[in-house]
Each structure stands twice: as C-alpha cells, then as structure tokens.
Amino acid sequence: MKSNILFGRVALGLYLVIFFGYLVGPLAVMGLSAFNSAEFPSIIPWQCFTYEWFSTLFHDERILKGVKYSFIVGFGTVILSVAIGLAASLVLTQVWEKWRSTYYTVIIAPILIPGVVLGISTLVFWKKVSDLLGGVDVLSNGIFLTILGQSTFIASYCMLVFVARLQRFDPGLTEAALDLGATHTQAFRKILLPFMRPAIASASVLAFLASFENYNTTTFTFGSYPTLTIQLAQMVRYGINPSISALAVIIVVITVFGALTVEVYRRRSKLKAGEIRQGKGLPAWLFGNTATILLVALSFALIATVYTAQTYSPAQCKADYKAARAAEVQAKIEALRAARAAAAAAAAANGEAPADGGTNAPATQGGTGGFGGVFAPTNLEDAAGQSNGADSGAAAPAAPFGNVFDPGNLEDAAGQNNGASSAPAPAAPASPFGSVFDPNNLENAAGQNGN
Amino acid sequence: MSSGVDVNLENIWIKFGDFVAVREANVNINGGEFFSFLGPSGCGKTTILRAVSGFLTPSEGRVLIGGKDMEGLGPNKRPTALIFQNLALFPLMKVWENITFSMEVKGASAAERRKRADELLDMIALPGQGDKLPSELSGGQKQRVAIARALCAQPDVLLLDEPLSALDLKLRQHMRTELREIQQRVGITFIYITHDQGEALTMSDSVAVMRAGIIDQIGDGNAVYDRPATPFVASFVGENNVFRGKITAINGDEALIATNRSGELRSKITPAAVGKLNVGDEAMMFVRPEMLQLGAGDAKSTITAKVVNEEFEGNSYSIYLEGDGGKQIKMAMPNLGTDPHRAKGETVSFSYDAHNAVVMPAGDLASE
Ligand SMILES: Nc1ncnc2c1ncn2[C@@H]1O[C@H](COP(=O)(O)OP(=O)(O)OP(=O)(O)O)[C@@H](O)[C@H]1O
Ligand SMILES: [Mg+2]
Numbered sequence: 125m126k127s128n129i130l131f132g133r134v135a136l137g138l139y140l141v142i143f144f145g146y147l148v149g150p151l152a153v154m155g156l157s158a159f160n161s162a163e164f165p166s167i168i169p170w171q172c173f174t175y176e177w178f179s180t181l182f183h184d185e186r187i188l189k190g191v192k193y194s195f196i197v198g199f200g201t202v203i204l205s206v207a208i209g210l211a212a213s214l215v216l217t218q219v220w221e222k223w224r225s226t227y228y229t230v231i232i233a234p235i236l237i238p239g240v241v242l243g244i245s246t247l248v249f250w251k252k253v254s255d256l257l258g259g260v261d262v263l264s265n266g267i268f269l270t271i272l273g274q275s276t277f278i279a280s281y282c283m284l285v286f287v288a289r290l291q292r293f294d295p296g297l298t299e300a301a302l303d304l305g306a307t308h309t310q311a312f313r314k315i316l317l318p319f320m321r322p323a324i325a326s327a328s329v330l331a332f333l334a335s336f337e338n339y340n341t342t343t344f345t346f347g348s349y350p351t352l353t354i355q356l357a358q359m360v361r362y363g364i365n366p367s368i369s370a371l372a373v374i375i376v377v378i379t380v381f382g383a384l385t386v387e388v389y390r391r392r393s394k395l396k397a398g399e400i401r402q403g404k405g406l407p408a409w410l411f412g413n414t415a416t417i418l419l420v421a422l423s424f425a426l427i428a429t430v431y432t433a434q435t436y437s438p439a440q441c442k443a444d445y446k447a448a449r450a451a452e453v454q455a456k457i458e459a460l461r462a463a464r465a466a467a468a469a470a471a472a473a474n475g476e477a478p479a480d481g482g483t484n485a486p487a488t489q490g491g492t493g494g495f496g497g498v499f500a501p502t503n504l505e506d507a508a509g510q511s512n513g514a515d516s517g518a519a520a521p522a523a524p525f526g527n528v529f530d531p532g533n534l535e536d537a538a539g540q541n542n543g544a545s546s547a548p549a550p551a552a553p554a555s556p557f558g559s560v561f562d563p564n565n566l567e568n569a570a571g572q573n574g575n
Numbered sequence: 576m577s578s579g580v581d582v583n584l585e586n587i588w589i590k591f592g593d594f595v596a597v598r599e600a601n602v603n604i605n606g607g608e609f610f611s612f613l614g615p616s617g618c619g620k621t622t623i624l625r626a627v628s629g630f631l632t633p634s635e636g637r638v639l640i641g642g643k644d645m646e647g648l649g650p651n652k653r654p655t656a657l658i659f660q661n662l663a664l665f666p667l668m669k670v671w672e673n674i675t676f677s678m679e680v681k682g683a684s685a686a687e688r689r690k691r692a693d694e695l696l697d698m699i700a701l702p703g704q705g706d707k708l709p710s711e712l713s714g715g716q717k718q719r720v721a722i723a724r725a726l727c728a729q730p731d732v733l734l735l736d737e738p739l740s741a742l743d744l745k746l747r748q749h750m751r752t753e754l755r756e757i758q759q760r761v762g763i764t765f766i767y768i769t770h771d772q773g774e775a776l777t778m779s780d781s782v783a784v785m786r787a788g789i790i791d792q793i794g795d796g797n798a799v800y801d802r803p804a805t806p807f808v809a810s811f812v813g814e815n816n817v818f819r820g821k822i823t824a825i826n827g828d829e830a831l832i833a834t835n836r837s838g839e840l841r842s843k844i845t846p847a848a849v850g851k852l853n854v855g856d857e858a859m860m861f862v863r864p865e866m867l868q869l870g871a872g873d874a875k876s877t878i879t880a881k882v883v884n885e886e887f888e889g890n891s892y893s894i895y896l897e898g899d900g901g902k903q904i905k906m907a908m909p910n911l912g913t914d915p916h917r918a919k920g921e922t923v924s925f926s927y928d929a930h931n932a933v934v935m936p937a938g939d940l941a942s943e
Contacts, residue, residue: 300663302650303628304677304728314680318667 151376158369161438161445165366172441175433181367181374190355193267194336197351200271201278201335202328208275209282209327210320216283217290232284234277243344246273266347273345278334282327289323380422387415579607579764580641580654580731582627587636589622596622598788600636604766604781609758611767613775613799614785615811615941620768621660623785624734627766628657640732656730658738662721664709670720671696671705677728695723698757715746722757732764739774751778772812776800784808786939792847802933804847809861809933811941816867816904818860819937822852830934831875832860836899841875842932857937862927864893864907872926879924880904882917896923 157165161172181187212231216224234242246269254263262268293316301311339353346354356368582604589597597619604610612620625631627638629650638645645653656677665673671692672679678688692705699719709717718738725733735754739747755778758765769775775782776796783793784807792804803809810817820834828844830852842860844852852858871877880896883903891909894917898904906925917923 294661294663296659296661296663297665299630299650300657300659300665301676301680303630303655303657304680304724305651306676306680307651310680314676315665 151372154369154372155376157366158373160366161442163365165364165369171445172438173436174438174442175436176438177366177370178374178433180365181370184367186350186355186359187352187367187371190350190352193346193349194352196267197270197274197342197349198332198335200267201274202331204271204275205279205282205331205335206324206327208279209331210286210324212279212283213286213290216287217293232280235280237277239277239338239340240344242276243273243341246276246341247344264347266345266349269345269347270342270349270351273341274335274338277341278331281334282331285323285327285330286320289320293319377422377426381419384415384419384422388419391415579605579762581606581639582610582732582764582766583637583639583642584623584627585637585639587623587626587633587638589619589626589631590634596788597626597633600790602783602790602793604764606641606764607762608780609755609765609767609778611769611775611779611782612785613769613772613782613812615770617787618785619788620770620785621736624657624736624766624768627732628655628734629653654731655734656725656728656732657734658721658725658736660736660738660740662717662738664717664721664724666709668709669705670701670707670709670712673709673720674705674723674727676724691727695727698726699723714742715750718742718750719753722754726757726761730763732766733758735765735767737768737770739769740771747774754778776812784812786811786941802845802847803861804845804935806859806861806935806938806940809845809859809935814864814905815861816864816898817902817940818862819899820858820860822854822856822858822934825852825854829929830858832858832934834860834899837878837880839875840878840932841873841929842934843930845933845935848935852934852936858934859937860932860934862932864905866927866931867904867906867925868927869906869908869923869925871924873929876929876932877924877926878904879922882919882921882923884919885917894923896925 153167154165156167158177159173159175160167160170161174161176162169216227216231250263250269250272254260257263297315297319298311301315302308306314337353338351339357342351342354343357350358359368582602584600584602587597587600588595600623602610612623614620622631626633627640627645629645629648629652632646640654650657665676668676671689674692674695675683675688678691683691689705693702696702696705699722701716701719704712704716709720712720721738738754739750742750751774754765754767767775767778776799779796781793781795782799784791784799786805786807792799792808794802799808799812803812806817809815818832818834818837818840820832820840822830823833823839824831825844828846828849829841830844831839831841833839840860842862880898882894883897884895886893886895887910889910891907894906894908896904896906
C-alpha cells in the first residue's frame with residue numbers, strides 16, 4: 125500500500141520532469157547557445173561565454189528589417205482583426221438569433237482553412253481587385269496584403285475571445301443605459317466597450333503573437349517586405365549562427381517580463397479588492413506574490429547581465445580555446461602520421477601499394493564535409509581538410525552529409541583527412557561556400573591555414 | 576420634479592410568436608399613484624413593464640403617458656425610469672457615476688454630477704459611499720443605489736420590477752416602508768411589480784392582479800382582499816378557504832350554495848359577479864380563516880368538520896380541519912388565553928358571518 129503510493133509519487137515526479145523537460149528543454153538549449161562562442165547554435169562543446177551574438181544580431185540588417193516589418197504587420201493585424209472580431213462577435217451574440225449557428229460556421233471557417241490557402245487566395249484576390257481598378261499600387265503592397273491575409277483567420281481568433289466575454293455580458297446593462305436616456309452609441313461606448321476592455325487587450329496580444337509568428341500565410345503575401353519569420357527561413361539557406369538564439373533569448377525574456385507584469389498587476393488589483401489577506405512585516409504588494417518577486421529578481425538579473433556585457437570580453441578565452449584546439453589537432457595529426465608511417469612500413473614489407481591505405485580512411489570515417497559546409501559554415505575546416513585529401517586522389521568527391529550541423533565533428537574530420545594526404549596542404553583556395561558568407565569563420569579558416 | 580403623470584394602457588396585447596404574454600390589458604393609473612401589478616411568476620408582469628418603458632412594442636393597443644401616445648418612442652425618449660429585476664447597476668462604474676449616469680449622457684460636468692450624487696446619496700442614507708464600486712455594497716445598499724440612479728433621471732414615472740425580491744425578509748420589510756416614503760416625497764407615479772401579495776397590499780394605492788397574461792382585477796387593497804373578482808384572485812391574495820358547490824337560490828347580492836361536503840351555505844355574491852350567477856351554476860365560495868369562529872351559528876352558515884391539526888403561533892391559533900376534496904379548512908383564532916386545546920379527530924362546529932363570505936362562478940385557483 126505504502127510502496128504503491130511511493131511508486132505513484134515517483135512516477136508522477138518522473139512524468140513531470142519529462143514533461144517540463146520536453147516543454148522547456150529546447151528553449152533552454154537555444155537560450156544557452158546564444159552565449160556560446162561556437163559559430164553554430166550549440167552548447168556542446170562549450171567554447172567560450174560570449175555576448176557577441178547579441179551584437180551580431182543588432183548589426184544584422186536583414187533581421188532588423190524583418191523585426192521592423194513584423195511589428196508593422198503585427199500592429200496592422202491587431203487593429204484590423206480586433207475591429208473585425210468585435211463586430212463579428214456582436215453580430216453573433218446580439219443580432220441574428222435564427223442564423224446564429226450558420227453564421228458561426230462561416231465566421232469560424234478561416235481557422236480551419238490551411239494558412240497556405242489563405243495566403244494564396246489573398247494574393248490572387250487582391251491582384252484581381254488591383255487589376256480591375258487599373259493597378260492600384262497599395263493593393264499589391266506586401267504589408268497591405270500580409271495584414272489582410274493574416275487578419276482573415278486572426279480575426280476569427282479574436283472573435284472567439286470576444287464571444288466568450290460577451291456571453292457574460294448582461295444585456296440588461298445596455299437596456300438600463302438606454303432607459304436612463306443614453307443613445308445607442310453612448311450605451312455602446314460607456315457600457316459595452318469598457319466591459320470588453322480586458323477581452324480587447326487579450327485579443328490584441330493574441331492577434332499580435334499570431335501575426336508575429338505566422339509564416340505560411342505570409343510567405344505568399346510579403347512581397348518586398350519580408351517579416352522576421354520569412355527572413356529566418358531565408359537565412360537558413362545561407363547558414364545560421366547563434367544570433368538566432370540571441371533573438372530567441374530576447375523574445376523569451378520580453379514574453380516572461382510581460383507575463384509577470386500582467387500577473388503582478390492582476391494580483392495587485394486582487395489585493396486592492398481585499399481578496400488576499402495582507403501579512404505583517406512585508407510590504408503589502410510583495411506579500412504572497414511570487415510573480416512580483418520573480419519580476420524583481422529577473423529585472424536585477426537583466427541589469428546585471430547588461431552591465432557585465434559592457435565589460436566582459438571573451439577574447440582571451442577564445443584565444444586559449446583556439447590554441448588548445450590547434451594543439452589537439454596537431455597531436456592527432458602526429459599520431460596519425462605515425463600510424464600511417466607504421467602502416468606504410470608494414471605495406472612495404474607486404475609489397476602492397478601505399479595508395480590504398482590513403483583512400484580507406486576517408487571513405488569510412490570522413491563521411492562528412494560536402495553539403496554540410498553549405499549549411500554550416502563552421503564545418504569549414506573539415507571541408508578544407510577534405511579538399512586537402514584530394515591530394516591523394518580519392519577523398520574529395522566522396523564527401524557526404526554526415527556532420528551537417530555538428531561542428532563538433534570538425535576536428536576529427538580535419539585530422540582524418542589531413543592524415544589521408546601524406547602531408548598537410550594549404551587549405552584556403554579549395555574551401556567551399558561557408559566562409560564566403562560568414563565572416564565569423566575567418567578566424568577558423570585562418571587557423572586551419574596555419575595548420 | 577413633476578408631480579406625477581397618468582399612465583394609460585389601452586387594450587394592450589403582447590405576443591411572442593404564437594404565445595400571448597399579455598391579453599387585452601386596460602389599465603388606468605393616476606398621476607402620483609403607487610400602482611402595483613401582482614401575479615405569480617411568469618404571468619407577464621415584466622412584459623407589461625417593458626411595454627411601458629419602451630423596450631418592446633405591444634402587438635396591439637396603445638401606451639399613453641401623461642396623455643401622450645408613446646408609439647415609436649424608444650426607452651431613452653420616454654419619461655420613465657426602470658429599476659430592473661436584477662438592478663443592472665453598472666459594475667465598472669463607481670456608485671456616484673452609476674447614480675448620475677443619466678446626467679453624464681446629457682453632458683453634465685463632473686462637478687455638477689458629483690454634487691447631485693452627494694444629494695441623492697444623502698437621500699438614500701448612504702452618505703460618503705459614492706466612491707465604492709457596486710460590488711462593494713450590500714444587497715440593500717445596491718437596491719437604494721438603483722433607486723437613486725432612477726430618480727436622478729427625474730422621470731415622471733418610476734417603474735420597479737420586483738426590486739425587493741433578492742433581499743431577506745427583514746430588509747425587504749424595511750425597504751417597503753422606505754420606498755413608500757420616497758414615493759410620497761417625490762410624488763411621482765410608481766408602477767411596482769411583485770409576486771408578493773403582502774408587498775402589494777402594504778405599499779399600493781391600487782393593485783392589478785394578473786394571471787397568465789390576463790388582468791383579473793384592479794382595485795385598492797381592500798377591494799382585492801375582501802371582494803375578489805375571481806377564484807384566482809381570492810386564492811392568490813392572502814389565505815382563503817374554498818367551498819365548491821352549485822347555486823340553489825339567489826336573493827339580491829346573496830346566494831345559497833349547495834356545497835359538496837358542508838350542506839347549504841349562505842354567502843354574499845362578490846360585486847364583480849353580481850348578475851352573472853344563475854341558479855344551478857357551478858360556484859365557489861370563499862371564507863377567510865380569520866372570518867371563521869368556533870361554535871354553531873345560523874344553520875346556513877355553520878360547518879362541522881374533524882380537527883386535523885392545531886398550531887399554536889403565539890398571538891393566535893391555527894386550526895386545520897378536514898375540508899373539501901382533500902384540502903384542509905384553516906381557521907385562525909386570536910389567542911385569548913382561555914382556549915382549551917382541541918384534540919385531533921374531535922368534531923367541531925364553526926360558523927361565519929355571511930357578509931364575510933364571497934361567492935362567484937367556479938374557476939381556476941392559484942396553485943399553491
Ligand atoms: N422575449 C420573449 N420571447 C418569448 N417569450 C417571452 C419573452 N419574454 C417573456 N416571455 C414569456 O412571457 C411570459 C411572461 O414573462 P414575464 O417576464 O413578463 O414574467 P413575469 O411575470 O415578470 O415573471 P417573474 O415574476 O418570474 O419575473 C413568460 O411565460 C415568458 O416565458
Ligand atoms: Mg419579471
């Protein structure tokens with residue numbers, strides 16, 4: 125009996141750990157990777173603690189533009205969606221009683237239609253309208269189209285929020301206002317609208333977030349105004365670096381701040397209403413209010429972070445790390461060279477051709493380089509090593525996908541390939557795309573050359 | 576403030592689809608009167624009030640306020656103010672903003688409104704409570720705020736839809752007197768709705784008793800209580816004992832009824848039924864519990880029955896006797912300190928004065 129309960133508790137604990145790990149794990153990894161100096165978002169191997177990705181982020185023209193367009197589109201969508209959603213919900217709850225369910229189905233349909241379809245139809249429809257009107261510029265403007273496209277379904281979300289609130293509205297209040305001499309407009313403005321204010325706030329937040337993260341509708345309508353999601357998607361093609369993680373960290377921090385602030389506000393108004401008993405000693409606004417405590421702690425952490433960011437420089441650490449790695453690579457090369465010499469000696473003894481020993485290694489082990497370099501510029505060395513291997517004739521064309529996103533493979537591959545050629549050759553001229561697009565790789569590439 | 580205007584309902588019918596909620600209502604309410612609609616739940620009281628205040632248009636008939644036809648005027652254009660069944664205070668506004676809402680929509684300045692609110696708060700005995708939210712008030716206080724809010728609009732007619740129904744008994748009794756006082760002070764016409772007959776009788780100058788969309792009787796408290804027009808009114812307003820039977824003789828405003836279980840009894844014919852009763856008609860005779868007394872009297876007004884139960888209530892006794900059709904006859908007797916108790920099952924004789932009994936054509940009784 126007792127052990128059953130214990131088992132249940134352990135199982136529950138385990139479940140919670142797994143559950144929250146599943147929820148928060150990816151965020152934590154991403155968050156940490158923003159502070160790792162490795163050139164690809166990763167936390168293993170941990171190289172140096174750095175803030176440089178934040179500065180990279182703030183200097184990345186494309187991301188900044190993307191954020192700007194996302195905000196413009198977001199605000200536009202909020203205004204349009206909230207207006208449409210509010211009107212729709214009023215119609216739903218107050219006007220047509222007979223047609224209610226039909227109307228509901230129609231108005232809710234955009235949520236069920238794939239975003240891709242909405243995007244395409246928005247594009248096609250407004251193109252037609254624009255043509256009919258003889259080519260009105262604004263109708264084919266990316267921002268205009270994106271706002272319209274997103275609003276088609278975001279307005280439905282907003283409506284659901286409003287309907288939920290409206291169901292708790294006592295129409296008697298409007299009647300009372302009318303009875304006291306208010307016009308219909310006054311009754312709406314002074315009674316219904318204030319009642320809807322919390323719903324309008326949450327619908328606005330919802331609409332903004334939905335707009336901000338939208339990709340599949342926007343991808344058809346953005347024209348020459350790529351929003352952040354579009355930019356990110358495009359960037360993946362050229363290879364990404366941890367500034368993406370830095371962006372994620374900023375977004376997460378803002379979200380948490382927002383959520384905590386709302387919670388603090390809510391608690392305080394509850395406190396005012398006397399729903400929470402006030403304790404002795406602690407200031408009233410702090411008592412029993414974890415949200416406030418967290419908020420304060422987080423603010424301090426943020427200030428501390430910003431402060432250290434101004435003074436801290438990982439340059440020394442980075443130099444150390446590079447030296448250590450260079451030494452490591454060197455050691456491996458030595459070892460391989462020795463092994464190869466031994467093998468050659470053995471082969472000579474057996475009377476076989478030495479070239480075979482050279483091709484065997486890259487064919488099995490070095491299943492790396494190649495396309496990997498396209499997506500992850502940090503794979504550079506390995507690719508460089510690969511082309512070095514071309515010296516011995518067999519390695520280069522065989523390069524497959526293996527370490528596409530894992531710079532950790534790097535040293536191995538480099539060592540391997542270098543080992544394949546009988547002597548380290550200059551890497552630079554043969555290196556593939558990676559370094560072309562990402563100046564951050566320069567150091568590494570240089571280091572390789574030094575090898 | 577106006578000294579009250581007449582309200583006339585002329586042949587009002589109100590239908591919701593096929594359902595007739597109000598049937599042929601003709602009501603004349605004098606200016607400055609405290610007029611009540613009394614009836615069981617769902618009989619159409621609120622519906623009538625909504626027609627007066629302009630929230631719905633009667634399917635037929637006219638509403639006149641101060642002699643003026645209200646047709647086509649919305650609730651915001653009528654000189655009425657309605658106190659809703661659930662009060663409908665604006666939850667997000669402070670008390671003083673609630674009270675002066677009618678001034679706000681006319682564009683009065685905040686200072687003006689504040690001043691008026693303070694006056695009204697004094698009047699309803701809530702001084703200094705103007706900055707609270709309605710949710711921070713007690714039931715009775717909310718009640719008074721709702722009244723102040725309605726009065727602030729300076730209506731000619733104040734309509735009250737069961738405003739006391741949510742309060743506990745004590746507060747309800749207190750608010751009754753208070754409402755009556757306010758009405759006498761401001762002197763405007765009050766139209767009051769209730770399903771509580773005690774409330775209607777204590778407060779009103781006139782009462783209209785309604786049953787399922789039909790107004791059975793209009794009159795002052797005495798008329799409704801002592802001379803009910805229909806069996807429904809007789810049984811709905813106050814307690815009453817019913818005796819069913821057939822008319823055997825009619826003599827002016829008196830009749831003899833052969834009752835099913837108590838033999839031939841004599842009764843006055845209720846004024847509304849004079850001339851409508853004929854010998855041989857099914858009839859109902861009503862005698863109030865307090866009109867019965869122990870001991871035999873005139874043969875045609877004496878009843879004998881077995882005692883079922885006796886309840887002592889301090890200042891009075893209630894004696895329950897075996898009655899007609901499973902119903903019990905109730906007798907209320909003042910406690911004079913001398914009465915011996917009656918045993919259960921004992922057969923007793925009791926009598927009444929024929930002037931205090933009313934007979935009328937048989938009809939529906941109010942369900943208990
Ligand atoms: N909008 C409406 N549509 C259809 N029927 C309605 C409507 N309003 C009221 N009714 C019906 O009319 C009848 C009278 O309703 P009303 O609200 O006037 O009752 P009431 O006498 O005020 O009852 P209560 O004492 O419970 O408030 C009820 O049977 C009700 O179902
Ligand atoms: Mg009602």
